[in-house]
Amino acid sequence: MSALPTAGAAAQAGAPVALVLFGAGVVGGAFLDLLATPAAAPVRLVGLADSRRQLTDPSLLAARNRRDQLRRAGTARDDAALLGALAASGARHRVLVDATASPALAARHADWMAQGYAVVTANKSLAGGALPGWRTLERALAAGAYYGDAATVGAGLPVLSTLRRLRRCGDALLTLEGVFSGSLSYLFNQYDGSQPFSALLLRARELGYTEPDPREDLSGGDVARKLLILARSAGFALGTDEVRVESLVPEALRGVDLETFLARLGELDAPLAERHAQAAARGHVLRFLARLNQRGQAHVGLVEVSATHPAARLFGTDNQFALTTTRYHTQPLVIQGPGAGPEVTAQALLGDVLALLDGSARVAG
Numbered sequence: 001m002s003a004l005p006t007a008g009a010a011a012q013a014g015a016p017v018a019l020v021l022f023g024a025g026v027v028g029g030a031f032l033d034l035l036a037t038p039a040a041a042p043v044r045l046v047g048l049a050d051s052r053r054q055l056t057d058p059s060l061l062a063a064r065n066r067r068d069q070l071r072r073a074g075t076a077r078d079d080a081a082l083l084g085a086l087a088a089s090g091a092r093h094r095v096l097v098d099a100t101a102s103p104a105l106a107a108r109h110a111d112w113m114a115q116g117y118a119v120v121t122a123n124k125s126l127a128g129g130a131l132p133g134w135r136t137l138e139r140a141l142a143a144g145a146y147y148g149d150a151a152t153v154g155a156g157l158p159v160l161s162t163l164r165r166l167r168r169c170g171d172a173l174l175t176l177e178g179v180f181s182g183s184l185s186y187l188f189n190q191y192d193g194s195q196p197f198s199a200l201l202l203r204a205r206e207l208g209y210t211e212p213d214p215r216e217d218l219s220g221g222d223v224a225r226k227l228l229i230l231a232r233s234a235g236f237a238l239g240t241d242e243v244r245v246e247s248l249v250p251e252a253l254r255g256v257d258l259e260t261f262l263a264r265l266g267e268l269d270a271p272l273a274e275r276h277a278q279a280a281a282r283g284h285v286l287r288f289l290a291r292l293n294q295r296g297q298a299h300v301g302l303v304e305v306s307a308t309h310p311a312a313r314l315f316g317t318d319n320q321f322a323l324t325t326t327r328y329h330t331q332p333l334v335i336q337g338p339g340a341g342p343e344v345t346a347q348a349l350l351g352d353v354l355a356l357l358d359g360s361a362r363v364a365g
C-alpha cells in the first residue's frame with residue numbers, strides 16, 4: 001500500500017482551514033477522497049479518528065491511503081489529542097467534522113462550539129434527538145457558533161437552507177410532506193414483489209445508502225430525526241415523543257444484535273410481500289412518508305398511495321420535500337433529488353466546510 005503524500009500536501013501547510021474528521025466509514029471515506037481533490041485545497045486534515053483509533057501524525061495524514069494508515073498505525077482514541085492538533089494548527093478556521101452515527105459524539109458538538117471550533121456534521125443525533133439537545137444547539141448558535149448541518153437532511157439537498165431563507169423573509173412553514181429517506185425510497189421505488197425485500201435491502205446497504213444499522217432506516221427512526229430537524233428549524237419545537245412512527249422491523253428483530261438481524265433479514269419478506277400485494281390489488285404503491293400538519297402533528301410510516309401521487313413518481317434514492325408555507329400555499333414548494341449515498345453526502349460536508357471561507361454558513365435555528 002502506498003504512503004505517498006497527496007498532491008498539494010505541501011501547499012496545504014498554510015491552508016486557512018484545519019480539520020479533524022470523526023468517522024472513516026462509508027461517508028467518512030468518501031469525504032477523505034474529496035479532501036484529495038483541488039476543491040479542498042484550502043483544507044488541511046490534522047486529525048482522523050474512527051471508533052477505536054486515531055491519527056494526528058502529519059506525514060501519515062498526508063498519505064494517499066489514510067484509512068489504511070489509520071488501521072495500521074492508529075493510536076488509542078483520545079479526543080483531547082485531536083482537539084490539541086486543531087488548536088496547534090494555527091489555521092484561521094478550525095473545524096470538527098462528524099461523519100459518525102454516534103449519539104455520544106453528537107452530545108459533544110455544543111461543547112466543541114463553546115470552545116470556538118466550527119462543527120460540520122452528517123450525524124443527526126443532536127439536532128434530531130431529544131429536545132434538550134436541540135436547545136443546547138440553539139444556545140450555541142445564539143452565541144455565534146457555526147454548525148454545518150446540510151448533510152443531515154436530504155444528504156445535502158438544499159432543504160434546510162431553503163427553509164431558513166424563507167423564515168428569514170418572514171415566511172412560515174404550514175405543512176411538510178414527503179419521502180425523507182434515500183434507502184427507503186430506493187427500496188420502495190423498486191420493490192414489486194418479484195424479488196425478496198431483504199435482497200433489495202442488502203443491495204441498498206452495499207451501495208452505502210443505509211444507516212450503519214439498517215434498522216435505523218426500517219424503524220422510521222432516521223426519518224423521524226430528519227422530520228424533527230426540519231420541524232425544529234421551522235420553529236416547531238417538537239419532542240421525539242411527538243412524532244408517531246410506524247416501524248417496519250418485526251418485533252422479534254428489534255432487540256437482537258446487528259449480526260443476528262442481518263442473518264435473519266428474510267423475516268422482513270413475508271409481511272412486506274403481503275402489504276405490497278394488498279396495495280397492488282387496489283392499483284396503489286407503497287411509499288414511506290413523513291408528514292407534519294398545520295397543528296404540528298407529525299407522522300412517519302408506510303403509506304399506500306395512488307400511481308398519480310407525487311411520491312409514486314420517484315426514482316433511485318430520490319427524496320422529496322413538499323413545503324407549504326404562508327407564501328407557497330397554492331402549490332407547495334417541492335425539493336427533490338438523490339437523498340442518500342456517500343458521494344453526495346461527502347460533498348454536503350465539504351460544502352459546509354468551505355462555506356466557512358465565504359461567510360455563507362447556514363446554521364440550525
Ligand SMILES: NC(=O)C1=CN([C@@H]2O[C@H](COP(=O)(O)OP(=O)(O)OC[C@H]3O[C@@H](n4cnc5c(N)ncnc54)[C@H](O)[C@@H]3O)[C@@H](O)[C@H]2O)C=CC1
Pocket residue numbers: 022023024025026027028049050051052099100101102104105122123124151152155182208209210211212339340341342345
Ligand atoms: N450514507 C448516507 O447516504 C448518509 C449518511 N449520513 C450519516 O452519516 C453518518 C455516517 O454514516 P456511514 O458513513 O454510512 O456509517 P459507517 O458505519 O460506514 O461509518 C461510521 C464511522 O464512524 C466511526 N465512529 C463511530 N463512533 C465513533 C466515535 N465515537 N469516534 C470516532 N469515530 C466513530 C466508525 O468507526 C466508522 O468509521 C451517519 O450519521 C449517517 O446518518 C447522512 C446522510 C447520508
Ligand SMILES: N[C@@H](CC=O)C(=O)O
Pocket residue numbers: 152154155180181182183184209210211217222339340341
Ligand atoms: N440512511 C439514510 C442516509 C441519509 O441520511 C437514508 O436512507 O436516507
